[in-house]
Amino acid sequence: MNRVVITGIGTVSPLGNSLHESWAAAKEGLSGITPITRFDVSGIKWKVAGELKGFVAGKYLARKDIIRLDLFVLYAAAAAMMAAEDAGLIKQLPVDSHESPSLLPSHTKVGMTGVIPYLQTPNSKLLEAAGVIIGSSRGGICTIEKSLIDGGQPPVKGDNSEYRRRRISAYLMPSTTISMASSYVAQRLGIKGYCLGISSACASGASAIGEAYRLIKSGYASTVFCGGAEAPLCRLCVEGYGASGALSRINDASASRPFDRTRDGFVLSEGAGVLVLEEYESALKRGTRIYGEILGYGNTTDAFHQTIPSPEGEARAIEMAMDEAGLKPEDVDFINAHGTSTPLGDKTETKAIKLTFGKRAHHIPVTSIKSSTGHMLAASGALEAAFTLMSMNEGIIPATINLKERDPECDLDYVTELRKSEMKFALSHSFGFGGLNAVLIFKRFRS
DSSP states (O other), X not given: OOOEEEEEEEEEBTTBSSHHHHHHHHHTTOOOOEEOXXXXXXXSSOOEEBOOOSOOGXXXXXXXXXXXXXXXXXXXXXXXXXXXXXXXXXXXXOXXXXXXXXXXXXXXXXXXXXXXXXXXXXXXXXHHTOEEXXXXXXXXXXXXXXXXXXXXXXXXXXXXXXXXXXXXXXXXXXXXXXXXXXXXXXXXXXXXXXXXXXXXXXXXXHXXXXXXXXXXXXXXXXXXXXXXXXXXXXXXXXXXXXXXXXXXXXXXXXXXXXXXXXOOOBXXXXXXXXXXXXXXXXXXXXXXXXXXXXXXXXXXXXXXXXSOOOHHHHHHHHHHHHHHHTOOGGGOOEEEOOOOOOHHHHHHHHHXXXXXXXXXXXXXXXXXXXXXXXXXXXXXXXXXXXXXXXXXXXXXXXXXXXXXXXXXXXXXXXXXXXXXXXXXEEEEEEEETTTEEEEEEEEEOOO
C-alpha cells in the first residue's frame, strides 16, 4: 500500500481568498460572518452569512467561463489553481482585471484578456495523468434559482399562454451539475485521469479527500486534486435551511457559537478548498513541500434519521479511521471538530468523541473553525482539513470564537484562545444530513 501525502493546498473562504489569508485570519480569531448582500433579506429572519469578499475570478478563469458557470465551479477552479501552483505543478502568469458588475455578482472580477495563461512545469506529465474528486452538497443551486426567477415574463398581447418564457441558457444544466466542479478543474488544468464529482451533504469535501486517499493508497500512480466547493447563498437555501430549524437567528458576527450554551443553529457560508494528494515517494522525488500524511479515513452512515445525528454512527467513523491508522486513543493530539453550532449536533459530536476516546476525551484539545467561517457545507471539510495540517505544521490551534458560556453537556477541552500545542496525530470530523459521516486522520510530516 502506498503512503499518501499532501503537497498542495488552495482555498477561498469567508476569511480570505487564499489559504494564507484565511489561516492568518483564523489565527487572529476573526469572524467572516457579515450581513447578507446577495439578495434582499428584509422579509426573512436570517440576515447574516459567510460571504466571500473581493473574490477575483479573473485571476484564474477565462471571461466566457465566468459568465457561463455557477459560482461553486468558479470557487473550485480558483482553489484548484492555487493548489496546483502550491504543489509546483503550474506557474501562473499575472493577468490584469477589471470589474464587470453587469455580468456577475458585485464581489467578482473578470480578466480583461478572457484567457488566463499558465506555464506547466517539468511535471506536466504528472499533471496530465492526475485525478480530480470534488464534492458539493448543493451544486449550482443559486444559478438554478436565478434562472427560475428570471424565466417568467408578464403575458404579451396575442400570446395564448399565461406566461411567455424567457429563453433558458443552454449552459444551465451542465454548469450547475455537481460533477462540473471536477470536470472543469480537469479541463482548466489539462487533467485526463480519474474524475469524479460526489455529494454526501456536509461530509462531501472530507469524503472527496478520503476517496482520493484510498485511490492513491491502492496504487493510483499520479496526483489527485480533491476537496469541496459550495455557493449556496441564495434565498432558496437560506429559507430552506432556516425552515428546517438549522440556522441561527442571531444576526451578527457572533452567530456561530459551537458548543456554547446559547447556540441556536449554524450560519450558512460559501467557499472552496482543494488539496493535492500524492504518493510519498513521488513527492520526495519532486522535492516539493509536504504538508502532512493521511493515515486513516472513516466513512459510515447512521441508518437512523434524515436530520437527527447519531453519536454511535459518528463514533463508528472515528473508530474506522483510527483502526486504519493503527492509532490508540492516547495517540491523538488534536480534534478539528465538525462543530456547526446547532444545539443537537454539537452535543451529539461531544458524545461521539466520548464514546471513542473514553477518559482520554477530556484531555484532547478540540476546536471548531466554523465559529469563524460559518458552515461552508462541502467546502468546510476541505478547509478544516487544510487548517488541521497548518495547525500541525505550526504547532498552534486556532480558537473556537464566540464560546462564552459552556454548555454542561459539551464538556471537552474546547480551545477558546490561540493555543500552542505540539501535534503528531490529528483528526478532522465532517458529518452531514442523512447520517453521513467522514473522518480523516493526519500525521505531521518532518523531513
